[in-house]
Amino acid sequence: MQRQQNPGRTRAGLFLVGSLVLALLASGLVYRIVRKSEQQLAEAQRPKETVDVVVAMRDLLVGNPISEEDVVVRAMIPGMVAEEGTFSTLEDVVGRTPRERVLASEPVRDERIARPDQGIGLNAIVTPGKRAMTVATNTEDAVAGLLQPGNYVDIIVTIRPEDPTAAGAKWVTDTILQTLKVLAVGGSLGGPTPVETKRVTNTADGQKKVETVKRDPKDTSARKLKPSITLEVTPDEAEKLALAVAQGDIYVVLRSDIDTLQYADHGIKTSTTLIGLPTVPLDTRPKTTSTADAKPDGPSAVVIQGSERTNVQFNADGSTESTSGKKKGSR
Secondary structure (H helix, E strand, O other): OOOOOOHHHHHHHHHHHHHHHHHHHHHHHHHHHHHHHHHHHHHHHOOOOOEEEEEEOOOEOOOOOOOHHHEEEEEEOHHHOOOOOEOOOHHHOOOOOEOOOEOOOOEOEHHHEOOHHHOOOHHHOOOOOOEEEEEEOOOOOOHHHOOOOOOEEEEEEEEOOOOHHHHOOOOEEEEEEEEEEEEEEOOEOOOOOOEEEEEEEEOOOOOEEEEEEEEOOOOOOOOOOOOEEEEEEOHHHHHHHHHHHHHEEEEEEEEOOOOOOOOOOOOOEOHHHHOOOOOOOHHHOOOOOOOOOOOOOOOEEEEEEOOEEEEEEEOOOOOEEEEEEEOOOOO
16 A cells, blocks of 8 residues: 655655755855955955165264164055155165264165265265364353254354454454354264263272263363364355454354344444444544644735734635734733
C-alpha cells in the first residue's frame, strides 16, 4: 500500500531551504560590506605620498658652517612644506653658512643660507656690494651689551667741527648713519659670548690656585669692557664711520628689527638747540665796531671859529656829519 505524503512536511522543507538560501545571500552581502570597509580602512591607513626635506636638528646660528650633525632628512607631506626653496639631501646644505638663524626642526631654506661660492664665516653673510666693519664701543653705548646679530642700529656722533665758526658751536651731535645691520657682537656671530677671566685663590696649604671663570657679558657687576660690534655698511658709510670714530665719539642706538625706514635728519644738534634756542653760526652773528675803528666814507675837513673846532665829514651820499670841540690851548 503506497504511503501518502504529508503536505505540512513539504512546506516545512521548502521553508528551510529558502531560509538557508536567504542566509547565504545575507552572509555574502555582509562579507562584501565588511571586506569593502577593511579596504577603505587600509586605504585610509596607507601613508600618502611624501617628500624628503632637510630640517635642522638644532638651532643653526648665523655664520657657523652647517655640519652633518646639524641637519637630518625627514619625510614630510607635500602640503606641510613649500615645494620650492627646500633641500632633499644633506650634501646640498652641509658646509654652507646660514645667513639667518634657523630654528630646530625647521626646514632649511635656500634664501636663509649663503651660496656655496660665498665661502664660510663672516664673509659668507655680507650682502654683495656691502662691507663688514668692526668698531669698538663702550658697554653702555652698545645698548647695555644687549645687542644681538641681526639687530638694526643707528650711529650718532658727537664731534668737534673743523670750523667751529661755521657750525656755530665747538661741539655738535648728529645722526650720521641709519638702519645698519649688526653682523656680529664681539667675536661671536651668534651673540655675546662668555668672557673668560682669571681668579687667583689661596689653598689650605698656602699654594696659589689659578682658576678660569667665565662671566656673562650682561653682568654689570664686573668692570666695564669695550666690546666690538661688526656692522654691514656700504663703502661710503664705512668712510663716514671711520672718520667719526677717528675724530669724535660714536653712540649706537638700537631700533626695531622691522623698522627699516630712513627718517629725515633735522640737522646737527648743539648745546644751544638742546635747550630750545635757535642756532646762529658764529660767522653770521652781528659784529660790533668802535667809532675809533670806523673808516670814513669820504673826505673830511676841520673848521676853526675862534676857540671852537668842528670836524666835518662828507659822506658818499652827499650828507655831512660834524663833531664840535674846543681848540687845543684854549681855556
